[in-house]
Amino acid sequence: MQDTVVFLSQTVPEGRVFGLDTQTLISIGIQLFNAIILAVALGFILYNPVKDFLRKRTEGIQKKIDDSDAAMLKAKELIAEYDAKIKEIDKERLEILEATRLKASEESKLILEDAKLEAVEIKKRSADSVSAEKSRLKEETRIYIIELASLMAKKYITENIDEDTQEKLFEESLAKMEGAKWQS
Amino acid sequence: MILNIDNLWVLNVAGVEVWITETIFNTWLIMLFLIVLAVIARIKLKSFEVIPTGCQNVIESVVEIFDNFAGDALGEKLSYISPWYFMVFVYLLTSCVFSIFGFRAPSADWATTFALALASFSLMLIMGFKHRKGQYLKSFFEPHFIFFPLNLIGELAKPVSLSFRLFGNMLSGTIILTLYYALTPLFVQFGIPVFLHAFFDVVFGAIQTYIFVIISLMYVRGAAAD
Numbered sequence: 001m002q003d004t005v006v007f008l009s010q011t012v013p014e015g016r017v018f019g020l021d022t023q024t025l026i027s028i029g030i031q032l033f034n035a036i037i038l039a040v041a042l043g044f045i046l047y048n049p050v051k052d053f054l055r056k057r058t059e060g061i062q063k064k065i066d067d068s069d070a071a072m073l074k075a076k077e078l079i080a081e082y083d084a085k086i087k088e089i090d091k092e093r094l095e096i097l098e099a100t101r102l103k104a105s106e107e108s109k110l111i112l113e114d115a116k117l118e119a120v121e122i123k124k125r126s127a128d129s130v131s132a133e134k135s136r137l138k139e140e141t142r143i144y145i146i147e148l149a150s151l152m153a154k155k156y157i158t159e160n161i162d163e164d165t166q167e168k169l170f171e172e173s174l175a176k177m178e179g180a181k182w183q184s
Numbered sequence: 185m186i187l188n189i190d191n192l193w194v195l196n197v198a199g200v201e202v203w204i205t206e207t208i209f210n211t212w213l214i215m216l217f218l219i220v221l222a223v224i225a226r227i228k229l230k231s232f233e234v235i236p237t238g239c240q241n242v243i244e245s246v247v248e249i250f251d252n253f254a255g256d257a258l259g260e261k262l263s264y265i266s267p268w269y270f271m272v273f274v275y276l277l278t279s280c281v282f283s284i285f286g287f288r289a290p291s292a293d294w295a296t297t298f299a300l301a302l303a304s305f306s307l308m309l310i311m312g313f314k315h316r317k318g319q320y321l322k323s324f325f326e327p328h329f330i331f332f333p334l335n336l337i338g339e340l341a342k343p344v345s346l347s348f349r350l351f352g353n354m355l356s357g358t359i360i361l362t363l364y365y366a367l368t369p370l371f372v373q374f375g376i377p378v379f380l381h382a383f384f385d386v387v388f389g390a391i392q393t394y395i396f397v398i399i400s401l402m403y404v405r406g407a408a409a410d
Contacts, residue, residue, distance in 0.1 A: 008193055013203070015188035017355070018294055023203050027295035028302065030208055035299060038215050038275060043267035046222035049229055050247040057234060 187362045189293050207293035214278050214290065257401035261315065262408055265307060272300055273397050276350075280389025283358075284381045289389065292354040294347060297396075301347035304400035308342070312407030320407060342403055346396065353392045357384030 157166055193204040225243045232240050250273060254266035276291050283289040290296045312320035324335045361380055365373060 008195060012191050012194050015190040015206070017187055017189065023201075024295055026200075026202055027205060027208065027293070028299045030202075031211060031290075031296045031299035032303060034208070034211050034215060035271065035275070035303060038218065039268050039271035041215075041219050042222055042271050042274065045219070045226050046243075047247060047251075047267045047270050049226060050243060051251060053229060053232055054244065054248055054251075060234070 187359060189288065205293070205295075206288050207290045207296055210279070210282065210287050211290045211296065213287070214275060214282060218274060218278060254401060257398060258405050259409075262311060262405060265311070265404070268303070268307065269397055269401060272304075272400070273393060276300075276393040276396065277390060280354075280385050280393065283385040283389070284378075288358070289354055289385060291350055291389065291392075292358045294351045297351040297354075298343065298347040300396070301343035301350075301400075304346065304403060305343035307400075308403045308407040311404050315408040346399060346403075350392050350396045353388055354385075357388050360384055 157169075161169070190206045191203045192206060192209050195202040195204060228239055228243065236244050247270075250270050251263075251266060254269050255263050258266060279289045279291045279296075283292075312323075316323075324339070325332050326335070361377065361384060364377065364380060
């Protein structure tokens with residue numbers, strides 16, 4: 001029994017509350033060793049793995065937040081870009097509209113001027129036509145009046161003048177016409 | 185309930201007598217309990233989800249709350265020693281809870297409290313010399329070199345005061361409960377002691393655990409701070 005390194009003693013001393021001796025120092029040593037074992041075990045088995053898990057999850061969430069922020073920033077940039085493009089397009093549209101309006105106005109002016117000229121021309125032509133018609137009608141009227149006067153004269157002569165007088169008047173008229181022809 | 189810390193076995197190791205006290209045996213029980221819990225938690229960790237539920241919430245909360253607490257007290261630079269204080273916190277708290285079930289709290293033994301205080305003192309010295317090097321040694325001679333004995337006593341008193349504070353508080357609860365059991369008739373020794381144990385062991389124990397850990401953290405931070 002005495003040769004073995006560790007053995008249980010047959011007599012166990014009575015317990016105590018507190019003492020400053022070798023046994024207390026040994027107990028402190030054992031408790032310190034126990035504490036180290038427990039710290040290492042809890043650290044490796046529980047504390048550090050859970051901490052790593054929490055850290056990784058936090059990083060993952062942070063990454064997602066960062067990605068979302070980056071996407072948001074990009075979206076904002078795109079919106080700003082689109083807004084600028086829309087403004088540019090609006091500006092261009094207004095410019096085109098203005099240019100078109102100006103062109104239309106100029107064309108309208110030209111058309112109006114042409115129309116005016118044409119109207120003047122038509123008016124002139126109408127006036128000429130009216131004048132020509134007037135002359136033609138005047139001539140026709142004159143011929144008609146002459147014919148009518150001749151007819152009236154003929155009728156009057158037929159009804160009121162005898163044959164001798166008719167001949168006499170005819171002779172005089174003929175003489176006058178000949179006289180006029182000779183003079184011309 | 186008796187006040188003495190019983191010796192369960194006496195080992196003879198190479199001619200040196202080693203008493204295996206009730207404290208040491210209870211510490212082994214607590215260690216076994218905590219390690220089994222840690223292993224179960226570790227197994228559960230494999231199935232942890234991004235959004236925690238049930239048991240995962242408890243495990244995450246325990247680790248995260250303590251990590252934030254230790255991180256705030258120690259700072260980013262010293263946060264790598266937080267697993268040690270996690271062990272101290274969990275061990276002391278569990279030993280308080282164990283006393284409800286009739287086990288003598290290991291923290292009611294000066295050997296336990298001094299072992300933990302000695303470890304904190306050692307960490308304090310190691311961190312002080314590691315992070316401040318000569319400056320830490322110089323702090324023992326400030327404001328003048330004649331203050332060295334006072335500074336040295338002040339530093340050596342730290343683990344002693346730390347250990348006796350916890351030991352005294354835990355022992356006081358044990359003494360009060362021993363007196364209660366010794367002085368009261370048998371019919372009031374059922375039911376009522378539960379509340380006394382809950383108050384003196386758990387509430388006092390939790391407060392003293394917090395105080396022990398926060399003071400230890402402050403000592404270490406104070407030694408390592410620039």
